[in-house]
Amino acid sequence: MAEIVFGSNTMQLLIALILVSTFMILGSTRLYSCVRAFGIQSFLLACVAGVVAYSTGKDEIYIIAILTLLFKSIVIPYFLLYLIREIKVKREIDLYVKISPSLIIGGVLVVISYYLIRSINVISELSSFALSASMSLVSIGLFIMISRKKAIMQMLGILIMENGLFLGAISLTNGMPLLVELGIFFDVLIAVLIMGILIFRINKTFESVDTSMLKNLIG
Amino acid sequence: MIPALLSVILQIFIILALSPLLSGIIKKIKAFFQIRQGPSIFQPYYDIAKLLKKDSVISQNVSWIFHAAPIISFAAVMTAGLLIPIYITQLPLGFAGDLIAVVYLFALARFFTALASLDAGSSFGGMGGSREMFVAAMVEPALMLSIFAVALNVGSTNLSYISQTLSGMGLDALSPYQILAFVALFIIAIAETGRIPVDNPSTHLELTMIHEAMILEYSGKQLAIVELGAMVKQLLVYSLLANIFFPWGIASAESGIAALAIALVVYIIKIVIIGLTMAVVETSNAKWRLFRLPDLLSISLMFSFLALVSFIIVKGG
Numbered sequence: 001m002a003e004i005v006f007g008s009n010t011m012q013l014l015i016a017l018i019l020v021s022t023f024m025i026l027g028s029t030r031l032y033s034c035v036r037a038f039g040i041q042s043f044l045l046a047c048v049a050g051v052v053a054y055s056t057g058k059d060e061i062y063i064i065a066i067l068t069l070l071f072k073s074i075v076i077p078y079f080l081l082y083l084i085r086e087i088k089v090k091r092e093i094d095l096y097v098k099i100s101p102s103l104i105i106g107g108v109l110v111v112i113s114y115y116l117i118r119s120i121n122v123i124s125e126l127s128s129f130a131l132s133a134s135m136s137l138v139s140i141g142l143f144i145m146i147s148r149k150k151a152i153m154q155m156l157g158i159l160i161m162e163n164g165l166f167l168g169a170i171s172l173t174n175g176m177p178l179l180v181e182l183g184i185f186f187d188v189l190i191a192v193l194i195m196g197i198l199i200f201r202i203n204k205t206f207e208s209v210d211t212s213m214l215k216n217l218i219g
Numbered sequence: 220m221i222p223a224l225l226s227v228i229l230q231i232f233i234i235l236a237l238s239p240l241l242s243g244i245i246k247k248i249k250a251f252f253q254i255r256q257g258p259s260i261f262q263p264y265y266d267i268a269k270l271l272k273k274d275s276v277i278s279q280n281v282s283w284i285f286h287a288a289p290i291i292s293f294a295a296v297m298t299a300g301l302l303i304p305i306y307i308t309q310l311p312l313g314f315a316g317d318l319i320a321v322v323y324l325f326a327l328a329r330f331f332t333a334l335a336s337l338d339a340g341s342s343f344g345g346m347g348g349s350r351e352m353f354v355a356a357m358v359e360p361a362l363m364l365s366i367f368a369v370a371l372n373v374g375s376t377n378l379s380y381i382s383q384t385l386s387g388m389g390l391d392a393l394s395p396y397q398i399l400a401f402v403a404l405f406i407i408a409i410a411e412t413g414r415i416p417v418d419n420p421s422t423h424l425e426l427t428m429i430h431e432a433m434i435l436e437y438s439g440k441q442l443a444i445v446e447l448g449a450m451v452k453q454l455l456v457y458s459l460l461a462n463i464f465f466p467w468g469i470a471s472a473e474s475g476i477a478a479l480a481i482a483l484v485v486y487i488i489k490i491v492i493i494g495l496t497m498a499v500v501e502t503s504n505a506k507w508r509l510f511r512l513p514d515l516l517s518i519s520l521m522f523s524f525l526a527l528v529s530f531i532i533v534k535g536g
Contacts, residue, residue, distance in 0.1 A: 012394065013395055016399055016529060106521065128532060
């Protein structure tokens with residue numbers, strides 16, 4: 001079943017577009033456009049879940065798709081935008097690695113994840129695109145976390161990793177049990193909330209959300 | 220079935236007739252977004268007609284390159300036009316070259332324009348030429364890579380074969396590598412046609428201009444040829460986008476007159492839609508600093524690279 005769904009043309013298109021949105025996050029220097037690209041990515045992920053639900057006929061995956069649409073592509077981006085507005089952070093993201101090298105590293109990560117996935121022989125040929133895309137999302141999310149200075153971008157990086165895991169889970173299992181998915185959703189929401197509070201605290205203590213300043217001692 | 224000579228003449232005529240119109244339409248759409256009236260969509264025709272009536276003022280210091288460059292560039296671009304499917308997949312010069320020839324013909328045109336900009340010895344010209352080459356050095360690898368992604372998908376670098384195959388596949392032609400290559404080629408099209416965020420076509424501000432700085436020394440008939448060459452190149456780049464990625468509705472060599480007419484109308488609609496998209500991109504973006512352009516073009520390079528990689532992943536190579 002998984003082979004048919006993930007080998008289909010629509011699915012491959014959606015996954016390619018998810019990769020495009022990931023590179024949009026990697027390639028932009030503005031916080032707003034990063035958050036917007038994340039919203040688009042989550043929307044596409046919801047579409048993936050919707051297609052899986054449609055082709056497997058399981059009702060609970062529809063619920064998951066709607067939840068993804070609601071929380072990941074609307075609530076969380078709005079919360080992030082609220083955060084950016086509220087702490088009056090400068091709109092540029094500060095980088096440890098410049099845009100062009102980060103893009104190239106992103107491309108290399110995609111290739112590496114493809115080779116890693118290919119070495120697992122259990123996977124059928126057709127869903128390997130989805131799996132390697134999910135693997136690249138996880139590694140690119142990690143890369144965003146370590147190469148960007150702003151705390152908000154680190155939050156976004158972990159959310160991208162979570163999206164990658166979601167894609168991987170849904171492409172391997174064709175939808176996990178509803179209870180597990182709900183648990184993950186709740187976790188993500190709480191995590192976003194806690195990270196938001198943490199960012200507020202960092203901003204209050206250091207008057208900046210630049211994580212490179214966290215090394216300084218404050219007496 | 221059209222005889223070969225007629226098809227050459229027809230294609231040249233259609234390219235020359237449509238390219239000023241396309242420029243006019245884009246200007247009008249931009250004016251609409253900026254809540255202006257804007258010039259008539261036929262203004263580029265009037266401009267060129269007027270320039271053709273005027274004499275050229277030429278610097279005393281220029282060599283033959285300055286005189287030859289507009290003609291060589293124009294000829295190179297028109298030759299490329301005979302290698303790109305416009306409304307019919309039967310190419311007048313299809314036997315002589317493929318995609319790679321198109322890329323190099325564009326490069327030839329650009330090379331001579333840049334050379335002529337240096338020839339007059341004005342500082343603006345040199346600045347424009349160096350900027351153009353700076354952009355070109357990044358555009359060309361990305362253009363090559365994205366075109367190869369498409370060629371790999373179809374299995375040929377022959378443009379007429381590519382559009383014929385893809386239009387025969389219907390909606391199945393929309394594969395992930397095709398989408399990624401389209402995004403890459405769209406960014407390249409912005410850079411190739413000198414639009415915001417890469418270059419601003421409607422400015423003569425010395426700090427920002429690229430193309431305008433190169434042709435600053437030209438006037439009269441030569442300027443008309445240079446301007447027309449730029450418009451033709453714009454039309455050709457858009458046709459490349461339209462007929463590689465959305466080739467549906469294109470006529471094949473066996474089509475009758477009615478099918479050809481329909482194909483021509485479909486082609487014009489496709490071109491206008493791409494022009495509309497370009498105008499939207501242009502009005503919703505600011506021009507980027509010159510030294511931020513490598514970022515934009517490396518995004519394009521990365522997308523073409525991803526197109527190739529995902530082709531290998533999906534096809535399990």
